[in-house]
Amino acid sequence: MQETKKLAQTVKVNPQDNVAIALYDLEAGVRTTENVVTLEKIPQAHKVALKDLHVGDEIIRYGVLLGYANRKIKEGSWINEEMVTLPKMPSLEQMDYDRDYQVALPVAKQGTFAGYENPRGGFAGTRNILAIHTTVQCVSGVLNVAVKKMKQELLPKYPHVDDIVPINHAYGCGVAINAKEAKVPIRSLRNLVHNPNFGGEVMVVALGCEKLTPEMLLEEEDNKSENVIVLQDLPGFEAMIQALMAMAESKLERLNARRRTVLPLDQLCIGMQCGGSDAFSGISANPAAGYAADLLVGAGATVMFSEVTEVRDGVQYLAKRCQSSEVRDKLIGEMAWYDRYLEQGEVDRSANPTPGNKKGGLSNIVEKAMGSIAKSGTAPIAEVLSPGERPRSKGLIYAATPASDIVCGPSQLASGITLQVFMTGRGTPYGLAAAPVIKVCSRNEMKDLWADLIDVNAGAVATGGSTIAEMGGLLFDKIIRVASGEEQSFAEKYQLHNDFCIFNPAPIT
Amino acid sequence: MQETKKLAQTVKVNPQDNVAIALYDLEAGVRTTENVVTLEKIPQAHKVALKDLHVGDEIIRYGVLLGYANRKIKEGSWINEEMVTLPKMPSLEQMDYDRDYQVALPVAKQGTFAGYENPRGGFAGTRNILAIHTTVQCVSGVLNVAVKKMKQELLPKYPHVDDIVPINHAYGCGVAINAKEAKVPIRSLRNLVHNPNFGGEVMVVALGCEKLTPEMLLEEEDNKSENVIVLQDLPGFEAMIQALMAMAESKLERLNARRRTVLPLDQLCIGMQCGGSDAFSGISANPAAGYAADLLVGAGATVMFSEVTEVRDGVQYLAKRCQSSEVRDKLIGEMAWYDRYLEQGEVDRSANPTPGNKKGGLSNIVEKAMGSIAKSGTAPIAEVLSPGERPRSKGLIYAATPASDIVCGPSQLASGITLQVFMTGRGTPYGLAAAPVIKVCSRNEMKDLWADLIDVNAGAVATGGSTIAEMGGLLFDKIIRVASGEEQSFAEKYQLHNDFCIFNPAPIT
Ligand SMILES: [Ca+2]
Ligand SMILES: [Ca+2]
Ligand SMILES: [Ca+2]
Ligand SMILES: [Ca+2]
Ligand SMILES: [Ca+2]
Incomplete structure (x- = not known):
């Protein structure tokens, strides 16, 4: 056989x-x-x-x-x-959810991981990172110089801190801050501050004359002088570097006191996305990821999947799995929002798939959607999030984000993921600075070519050497080990970090 | 007196x-x-x-x-x-240019600078930089690791090369590449390859499955294997680093052979913009910059100014100075395009000025516009460019870009500037990796506070210690010295580099 x-x-x-x-x-x-x-x-x-x-x-x-x-x-x-x-896009008008949707999720052999408990409650961290947030791109030049110095002079003194990560982004000024859709980038940056991998410490660098003020970025109780440096209040460059070093050191001291503890999996929140997909993605990598998602959700963990344009043409299958009519309505609302957004730019869903997808055998967006949805497994959908929103539920969550790898990543980080599983067919060296990324490939040839970049090869599912359940189980184990800090993914080892590309659907000025 | x-x-x-x-x-x-x-x-x-x-x-x-x-x-x-x-916005319908617009430009005491002649013709460089272009953000993680290694191991061996700059950006995939407005980011990235500070050398890192292909980024004669590395063609991370190091070294060898020569000022192309403006900007820094612009244009140099939302409410004064009805029509077309772009996002020009501008005394966009336009001096406008376009004329050029500092910078670089003069009232540590930025402040207090960030203090123009002509002359001298490599600006000295935020008015997917 x-x-x-x-x-x-x-x-x-x-x-x-x-x-x-x-x-x-x-x-x-x-x-x-x-x-x-x-x-x-x-x-x-x-x-x-x-x-x-x-x-x-x-x-x-x-x-x-x-x-x-x-x-x-x-x-x-x-x-x-x-x-x-291409067939007609499924109408969003009448899309029923299945009141009786039930599924027996597979049972994981492990119900715990070793994480960093969140001092603010909620999901635990998989890493212990000093994040330095910014209100505006203007401060990035100074911040990058300071972070380089921090990594050389401070980080080695605090061995229990994994990294220092500047959250540089293109938002904050020169944007239409009162535009209706400005809520998307503002919410994303606000929520990013609370990512569990940042250990509840808050450090923000502001300029002083930008549109996105520290008040808009932070909760009231966090907006205080021990957390916020305003460059325009400081006497020059050297003073800025000194102030940044001093604040970083005080945060590093506190972060360095943290230790991993064994925690139930309901404190783990991970994300899934795919990029550079091929026709194998829907046969091997994504179904294996779906099985791992089922194991995780079954054990109480939270799993987010995303990428609006990639599920749009299979959304009727997701609607069926929504846990309530409210969840279904929000799903439909997010799809309708994105339809209008693309329409305004005078494009439609044919903008996806990419030439690489097509070369990889994906004829159209329907084929890509079915392969993409496979990574969500079979669990009911407990909640739907607008881009960058934080969840109130646990379990399987649909976080509506662009499919763009580099935008989906920061969006999911804003929604609170502490690790991402990334399925790829054609290969991308994608990585996030704020969370480990585990890369899963769909074909044996990809792993042969990129032995030192692909963490899990799901190719054997397609060629018959492994079942989906076996591969899903292996991936689950890998997720737990990386989440627990027992292993690093290749992207983490080599520090392959993509930029924080924040989704801004509003105009710039 | x-x-x-x-x-x-x-x-x-x-x-x-x-x-x-x-x-x-x-x-x-x-x-x-x-x-x-x-x-x-x-x-x-x-x-x-x-x-x-x-x-x-x-x-x-x-x-x-x-x-x-x-x-x-x-x-x-x-x-x-x-x-x-706010008064009504000037209508774009009937906006006459002045057929008889003439002006006697002041005469500069110097007509040359020491630059790097452009092997491809056109404007000369003020710096000798190895730029490494990218088709897509996906490759940035690997490229950044490689550039760090290049700067440590290769750059010291090539003392006549100033820097190695990765052109990381958020465009390239996960975007609506066939959208009407996709031409803006694609043109910008294409033209950035030809910036004179990059010495005619071409090095591109591609992934292999992205929407923005090397064919779309490069002229046909540049799209060859000695200039383009495709990561998906390489056997893993270590091989990628090796290939990047090897290609960089071959480019560095050629760049290292270049030397500055004395060139007429008609080979110099600089940009002007302002950021964090206050009510003094329009009294001191911008008029001084305008005088320097007049000296430069009078001596044959090319000076670009930009920032659509900031000139929009004074556009009738610019229209008058257009050199022909074609130039005037293009100016009006760019204004109309931006009006529609903002309208689509359901915002209008009230989105500019910023809270910082208002705190600095700028009541509204008309006041800001008049101050902003002052930096263009008095010369006739020889050409108007769409965002990221390259000029065909010399002299004073209006390059239509967003006012956002971090977007205007890369747009002007794409249009070919080799140095930027940046006027600020409230202060920003802004800088560009690809060209020196000279920062001019509008108030003495700003220079007192940021002694090691502000290169030229124009405050004395407001307080009576200096005339506009004197300050403009000083700024002209500074521009020539920095352009000639005799001096570094503070942003260059401290390597304060903002990201390459490319203007993308089209949707992402
Ligand atoms: Ca995908
Ligand atoms: Ca994706
Ligand atoms: Ca990492
Ligand atoms: Ca300005
Ligand atoms: Ca500006």
């Missing part, structure tokens, strides 16, 4: 499908696992027709409609994105 | 004005230079009424209408922003 699986040439995900996915580059004349002979070369991860298709015929994968054939396609042919007409 | 000037309490810019500006915090009962007695405390840089004003009366400064009194204001009273109703 194992043997046969390993020799598979193609994979058909759902019995209803009339296409299969090539597990390797296939030549013409190869007999697929479904007993169809290829008529031409089929690139790896691309679709092969399992029957003759006529113009207008439905193309089915994951048991759902990907689109319609816009030409005659012979059994055994390659189906590329140009042959598939 | 000098004595009297130094004792001035207030300044009236234009004989028609019915307000004066307080040069210091004035108590009630102080006799102003215009022989009016203050009725209450007037904060420094704020306006004092020089006559009784009734509801609906015009408030005049710079000889232009700032707005209408919305309450009774007694002679000697403080006029703050709440008392001034």
